[in-house]
Amino acid sequence: MSVADVALSRVSQEPVHSTAGYCNNQAGDSILIYLSIAGSMIPMRVLESDPIASVKLRIQTCKGFVAKKQKLVFGGRELARNDSLVKDYGIKGGNVLHLVLKLSDLLLITVRSTCGKEFELHVDRNRNVGYLKQRIARKGKGFEDVDEQEIFCNGEKVDDQRLVDDLCKDNDAVIHLVVQKSAKVRAKPVEKDLELSVIAESDLDERKGGIVGGGEDNPEGLHIVTNEPFLSDIWLKPVIVNPKAQLPFFAWDMINSTFEGLQAGNHPIRSSEGTGGTYFMQNKTGFEYVSIFKPIDEEPMAVNNPQGLPASINGEGLKKGTRVGEGAVREVAAYVLDHPKSGPRSLSGEMLGFAGVPPTCMVQCLHEGFNHPDGYDCAPENVKVGSLQMFMKNSGSCEDMGPGAFPVEQVHKITVFDIRMANADRHAGNILIGKGDDGRTVLIPIDHGYCLPESFEDCTFDWLYWPQSRKPYTPETIAYIKSLDAEQDIALLKSYGLDVPLECARTLRISTMLLKKGVERGLTPLAIGSIMCRENINKESAIEQIVKEAQDSLLPGMSEAAFIQSVSEVLDSWLDKLTN
Numbered sequence: 001m002s003v004a005d006v007a008l009s010r011v012s013q014e015p016v017h018s019t020a021g022y023c024n025n026q027a028g029d030s031i032l033i034y035l036s037i038a039g040s041m042i043p044m045r046v047l048e049s050d051p052i053a054s055v056k057l058r059i060q061t062c063k064g065f066v067a068k069k070q071k072l073v074f075g076g077r078e079l080a081r082n083d084s085l086v087k088d089y090g091i092k093g094g095n096v097l098h099l100v101l102k103l104s105d106l107l108l109i110t111v112r113s114t115c116g117k118e119f120e121l122h123v124d125r126n127r128n129v130g131y132l133k134q135r136i137a138r139k140g141k142g143f144e145d146v147d148e149q150e151i152f153c154n155g156e157k158v159d160d161q162r163l164v165d166d167l168c169k170d171n172d173a174v175i176h177l178v179v180q181k182s183a184k185v186r187a188k189p190v191e192k193d194l195e196l197s198v199i200a201e202s203d204l205d206e207r208k209g210g211i212v213g214g215g216e217d218n219p220e221g222l223h224i225v226t227n228e229p230f231l232s233d234i235w236l237k238p239v240i241v242n243p244k245a246q247l248p249f250f251a252w253d254m255i256n257s258t259f260e261g262l263q264a265g266n267h268p269i270r271s272s273e274g275t276g277g278t279y280f281m282q283n284k285t286g287f288e289y290v291s292i293f294k295p296i297d298e299e300p301m302a303v304n305n306p307q308g309l310p311a312s313i314n315g316e317g318l319k320k321g322t323r324v325g326e327g328a329v330r331e332v333a334a335y336v337l338d339h340p341k342s343g344p345r346s347l348s349g350e351m352l353g354f355a356g357v358p359p360t361c362m363v364q365c366l367h368e369g370f371n372h373p374d375g376y377d378c379a380p381e382n383v384k385v386g387s388l389q390m391f392m393k394n395s396g397s398c399e400d401m402g403p404g405a406f407p408v409e410q411v412h413k414i415t416v417f418d419i420r421m422a423n424a425d426r427h428a429g430n431i432l433i434g435k436g437d438d439g440r441t442v443l444i445p446i447d448h449g450y451c452l453p454e455s456f457e458d459c460t461f462d463w464l465y466w467p468q469s470r471k472p473y474t475p476e477t478i479a480y481i482k483s484l485d486a487e488q489d490i491a492l493l494k495s496y497g498l499d500v501p502l503e504c505a506r507t508l509r510i511s512t513m514l515l516k517k518g519v520e521r522g523l524t525p526l527a528i529g530s531i532m533c534r535e536n537i538n539k540e541s542a543i544e545q546i547v548k549e550a551q552d553s554l555l556p557g558m559s560e561a562a563f564i565q566s567v568s569e570v571l572d573s574w575l576d577k578l579t580n
């Protein structure tokens with residue numbers, strides 16, 4: 001069921017007393033709230049003592065939206081804690097909850113040959129069968145000629161105009177792709193994705209050298225428009241605040257490929273997942289995604305947010321201690337601070353750091369394909385500023401499977417990053433699952449718009465509940481943690497022109513300190529992470545209490561350094577009590 005399928009009437013101005021058609025619950029402390037989704041209002045009865053998880057389950061039962069694909073927002077705050085109660089969030093009768101659905105746009109299609117070789121394709125579910133054939137053809141190996149491919153679904157030939165999404169509607173359907181003269185490909189939907197199995201009539205794959213990637217274009221040269229910006233209706237250039245902090249070559253490659261894609265007429269594709277405006281940017285062939293663009297004016301609660309979230313009243317973002325419009329800067333900061341084991345990356349340095357945050361930079365981009373609710377022309381006010389992040393090939397997110405299979409060191413690198421950055425948005429959907437060169441599972445952390453908040457209130461880490469977080473850090477990871485230096489990190493951000501407000505710099509100092517002191521005492525990721533996260537929404541975390549105690553012990557007018565020293569002492573005695 002898609003959002004558009006929810007044909008619901010708007011809420012009436014009068015309180016609604018009839019329960020006909022509602023998600024109903026008759027118990028004593030029940031209240032009537034409204035769910036706002038895609039411009040419609042759904043009345044719904046819940047108990048004030050209901051956990052948020054039950055509210056989501058009720059929405060699932062009544063409306064068919066799977067609970068883990070739901071994001072609920074009330075009063076400018078995401079109801080991120082499933083075990084917290086409706087009343088904990090201050091929700092009262094008559095209140096409106098905004099429901100955002102995290103629908104996956106990309107289908108992972110696995111093409112498997114009888115020789116045991118396979119390749120994967122990511123295809124937007126809104127593309128048609130003709131496009132799917134072209135993607136298969138680009139992989140070579142006997143499929144080159146699109147005209148030789150025929151796709152059958154439930155015994156009927158599917159024409160090229162049919163949407164890929166339609167092929168996955170019926171989970172029992174078997175789809176066949178017949179490649180005339182050479183091979184057959186059979187496909188069946190596997191949960192949300194599609195698996196194609198190739199039944200070659202000969203050992204064609206072998207003769208052609210096996211199944212490998214389709215020789216992606218590797219555009220050379222720079223195609224960034226650097227002269228007058230508004231001569232063209234397409235515009236993309238990096239935002240470089242400090243000219244001395246140059247962009248590495250791989251960031252330029254990403255920007256160039258993205259620009260070529262736009263120039264070739266390949267429009268940004270808006271993700272239906274997530275609470276903000278997030279766009280998949282294509283390369284010039286239109287067959288590959290190159291990057292992810294997140295404009296600041298389309299962030300959750302920002303004025304041009306396309307997901308229907310109301311604008312923030314006081315400027316505060318969806319998570320406590322963050323501000324609307326700062327998400328892109330935080331995304332860039334997260335990449336800059338995720339330095340490799342060898343230290344902060346230099347120009348020729350490694351692309352990925354310790355945790356593997358995808359390369360991210362700040363850009364400005366003009367294109368009609370973004371959300372322009374007031375209309376579009378090639379005017380300066382329509383230029384969007386935002387973060388551009390490298391698209392990472394993946395087979396879904398950690399939300400799609402149980403955590404048992406994730407390698408310990410992959411989970412640990414993310415725990416280090418999240419604690420250090422006091423990440424307020426680390427749910428399993430924000431970790432993609434990729435494959436390293438050696439074929440092993442790699443976890444890819446994304447979505448860092450709520451890192452380094454001004455306070456620790458909303459820090460939550462899904463990995464706290466994963467078995468890997470109970471295992472101690474390895475000596476290599478401990479060595480990396482010991483090498484971290486918050487003062488150097490703050491200076492590094494400044495060298496990129498990213499001015500860190502005092503409160504955010506303080507967060508970085510305290511969280512780095514907690515991480516270092518924690519490993520010195522042999523604590524596990526679970527033990528350290530639990531100090532940073534609230535057990536429930538109304539109980540302050542240990543780190544919040546420590547910060548408060550340090551603040552209380554300070555005399556007015558004392559320096560930041562004195563404050564940090566005070567936090568250090570309180571933290572030491574807290575940890576001593578914990579470990580003795």
Ligand SMILES: Nc1ncnc2c1ncn2[C@@H]1O[C@H](COP(=O)(O)OP(=O)(O)OP(=O)(O)O)[C@@H](O)[C@H]1O
Nearest residue numbers: 271273274275276278292358389390391392446447
């Ligand atoms: N670097 C990336 N590589 C590949 N896919 C990505 C990348 N970044 C984001 N995506 C895809 O885009 C989707 C939306 O991105 P993201 O979660 O960052 O958006 P958001 O609006 O900030 O979401 P949220 O509501 O979780 O905060 C992701 O679920 C993922 O499928």
